[in-house]
Amino acid sequence: xxxTINQKAWFFVVPVFVLVAFNAAIPLMTVVNYSFQETFGNNxxxxxxxxxxxxxxxxxxxxxxxxxxxxxxxxxxxxxIPLGIGIALTMPKKGWGVPICLIxxxxxxxxxxxxxxxxxxxxxxxxxxxxxxxxxxxxFDFNFTQQPGDAWFTTVLMDVWHWTSLVVLLxxxxxxxxxxxxxxxAEIDGASRWATFRYIELxxxxxxxxxxxxxxxxxxxxxxxxxxxxxGGGPGNATAFLSIDLVKMALGQFDLGPAAAMSLIYFFIxxxxxxxxxxxxxxxxxxx
Amino acid sequence: MSLELxxxxxxxxxxxxxxxxxxxxxxxxxxxxxxxxxxxxxxxxQIMAGLDKPTSGEIWFNGDNVTGKQVQKRNVSMxxxxxxxxxxxxxxxxxxxxLKIIGVNSDEIKERVGKVAELLKLSAMLNKKxxxxxxxxxxxxxxxxxxxxDSDLILLDEPLANLDFKLREELREELPKLFExxxxxxxxxxxxxSDALMIGGNTATILEGKIIxxxxxxxxxxxxxxxxSAKVFSxxxxxxxxxxxxxxxxxxxxxxxxxxxxxxxxxxIYKIGIRPHNITTYKEGNNTVEINGKVLISELSGSESLIHxxxxxxxxxxLSNGIQQKNIGENTKLFMNVDEFLYFDExxxxxxxx
Numbered sequence: 001x002x003x004t005i006n007q008k009a010w011f012f013v014v015p016v017f018v019l020v021a022f023n024a025a026i027p028l029m030t031v032v033n034y035s036f037q038e039t040f041g042n043n044x045x046x047x048x049x050x051x052x053x054x055x056x057x058x059x060x061x062x063x064x065x066x067x068x069x070x071x072x073x074x075x076x077x078x079x080x081i082p083l084g085i086g087i088a089l090t091m092p093k094k095g096w097g098v099p100i101c102l103i104x105x106x107x108x109x110x111x112x113x114x115x116x117x118x119x120x121x122x123x124x125x126x127x128x129x130x131x132x133x134x135x136x137x138x139x140f141d142f143n144f145t146q147q148p149g150d151a152w153f154t155t156v157l158m159d160v161w162h163w164t165s166l167v168v169l170l171x172x173x174x175x176x177x178x179x180x181x182x183x184x185x186a187e188i189d190g191a192s193r194w195a196t197f198r199y200i201e202l203x204x205x206x207x208x209x210x211x212x213x214x215x216x217x218x219x220x221x222x223x224x225x226x227x228x229x230x231x232g233g234g235p236g237n238a239t240a241f242l243s244i245d246l247v248k249m250a251l252g253q254f255d256l257g258p259a260a261a262m263s264l265i266y267f268f269i270x271x272x273x274x275x276x277x278x279x280x281x282x283x284x285x286x287x288x
Numbered sequence: 289m290s291l292e293l294x295x296x297x298x299x300x301x302x303x304x305x306x307x308x309x310x311x312x313x314x315x316x317x318x319x320x321x322x323x324x325x326x327x328x329x330x331x332x333x334q335i336m337a338g339l340d341k342p343t344s345g346e347i348w349f350n351g352d353n354v355t356g357k358q359v360q361k362r363n364v365s366m367x368x369x370x371x372x373x374x375x376x377x378x379x380x381x382x383x384x385x386x387l388k389i390i391g392v393n394s395d396e397i398k399e400r401v402g403k404v405a406e407l408l409k410l411s412a413m414l415n416k417k418x419x420x421x422x423x424x425x426x427x428x429x430x431x432x433x434x435x436x437x438d439s440d441l442i443l444l445d446e447p448l449a450n451l452d453f454k455l456r457e458e459l460r461e462e463l464p465k466l467f468e469x470x471x472x473x474x475x476x477x478x479x480x481x482s483d484a485l486m487i488g489g490n491t492a493t494i495l496e497g498k499i500i501x502x503x504x505x506x507x508x509x510x511x512x513x514x515x516x517s518a519k520v521f522s523x524x525x526x527x528x529x530x531x532x533x534x535x536x537x538x539x540x541x542x543x544x545x546x547x548x549x550x551x552x553x554x555x556x557i558y559k560i561g562i563r564p565h566n567i568t569t570y571k572e573g574n575n576t577v578e579i580n581g582k583v584l585i586s587e588l589s590g591s592e593s594l595i596h597x598x599x600x601x602x603x604x605x606x607l608s609n610g611i612q613q614k615n616i617g618e619n620t621k622l623f624m625n626v627d628e629f630l631y632f633d634e635x636x637x638x639x640x641x642x
Contacts, residue, residue, distance in 0.1 A: 181368040181370050181372045187359055188337065190390070191389060199376060199377065200374065200375070203374075
């Protein structure tokens with residue numbers, strides 16, 4: 001049989017190429033371009049090879065920011081995942097309480113990120129903010145603009161407030177997809193509440209929880225807006241997470257080369273962690 | 289050993305799910321609850337198990353009132369339509385789980401699991417997880433979980449409904465054998481009359497939360513107390529027509545069919561119920577009568593032919609063996625086996641058989 005050649009197929013493929021090129025490939029290549037060169041004014045460039053990458057990877061400043069970033073992500077995952085599952089378990093499964101809970105849970109997710117930052121900034125101010133003032137009134141010496149520990153506490157609390165709902169909603173969806181017969185079967189066996197959770201609910205929620213952890217990992221690892229508005233990375237560099245440090249370097253100091261190299265390293269870390277985590281979680285899953 | 293429901297009623301809000309029900313199940317019996325979806329089979333089973341409390345009435349087990357006694361303390365096991373196993377356990381761990389919880393020692397667990405696994409042909413897959421098994425094997429695992437415990441009461445809630453045809457046939461044949469030499473009461477819920485006939489034992493026909501009739505499966509099938517019970521226990525649906533009887537002669541009230549009958553009932557108007565397999569394209573039985581029909585639909589189901597036809601202003605269903613090709617709209621002649629007619633009086637009670 002003769003193959004008929006039909007060039008019309010290009011009309012379907014080209015728009016996708018153009019779209020992807022403009023929103024992903026070209027900006028990324030610009031960054032790659034910067035990362036290997038020294039940039040002067042008037043579009044003068046000088047080839048630098050891998051110098052910026054070496055510089056970033058060896059710099060103490062990057063190590064510190066990465067350390068803070070990992071600590072932050074680790075802490076919020078450790079709080080948000082169990083807390084989210086816990087809240088989802090206590091939410092009603094039917095009746096008038098369901099829509100109320102769901103709306104209340106979605107509220108924090110609907111608020112723009114910079115508003116969340118501003119809200120918590122005011123909320124936590126030691127002199128006029130409700131949280132800051134109350135903590136001081138009951139005897140804590142709380143000032144998030146001056147004490148690193150307080151800044152961390154406020155940032156973590158803000159992130160937990162903002163994002164636990166996402167874990168709750170995903171877990172709730174996962175829990176609701178478990179057929180009632182599983183619970184009855186466990187009841188007939190005489191399984192304890194803990195055993196029911198450990199051997200029925202948790203395995204049945206595995207996929208949504210994997211998704212929840214991935215989403216929370218990515219978002220928290222790239223967090224920028226909220227701490228920028230809340231603490232601006234301070235006091236000192238106490239809450240200068242990777243993206244805040246990156247913006248400082250790129251726009252504050254206008255070190256485009258090192259900033260571009262840092263962006264790429266940052267990007268690869270996120271990609272690598274997601275890939276490793278997802279592969280591990282899905283290793284034993286049967287494709288269905 | 290016996291399980292007795294005394295005046296058990298279940299209401300949810302203003303809806304009555306189970307009307308006051310009395311039934312007594314004896315030991316070493318298989319009891320089929322036969323009824324359509326939402327007839328109340330599952331509710332009844334959950335009340336029997338103790339997963340659900342009746343609104344009023346009592347449940348007696350072995351002469352003890354167990355109403356309100358928790359399911360964990362009752363030695364019950366249940367198999368569901370969905371294949372319910374612990375997802376992260378292997379087949380072995382799944383079957384062993386009910387024994388572990390009641391604290392059986394590990395040697396005995398090993399022995400009992402091995403025995404049940406062999407009975408259900410699971411020996412080769414004891415180390416697999418439920419996800420890696422076919423639907424049939426998953427349901428076998430669930431059955432093994434139910435059997436390993438030596439329960440007094442085993443409840444099977446449409447256990448074959450989610451299996452494909454071949455696996456269903458296979459497991460349906462094995463099921464009665466599994467319970468043969470067990471000291472327990474088995475309750476089996478199904479929507480399919482053929483399941484009840486295959487399994488035998490006793491059958492309760494259920495409609496809209498009421499037990500219509502309970503007795504030996506064949507008795508319920510051959511001598512349904514009333515038209516409702518007959519309808520529940522017939523698939524494809526039973527043909528029902530009004531007849532008039534005078535002397536030895538019976539005829540459909542539209543005068544299209546007439547036959548001789550020597551049943552001993554008063555002259556008058558009756559209803560007859562004719563199961564589809566008693567209307568065939570060939571003569572069957574010693575005493576047949578012809579009926580003319582216009583074919584509406586003709587379909588094959590396995591090695592049987594289902595022919596829907598009209599006679600006068602009634603629609604009829606017939607079920608014949610073999611492949612009987614009919615064209616839509618064709619006028620055809622079918623034969624009804626007069627000896628198998630069921631006659632019902634004006635109160636829809638069976639008045640005679642044959």
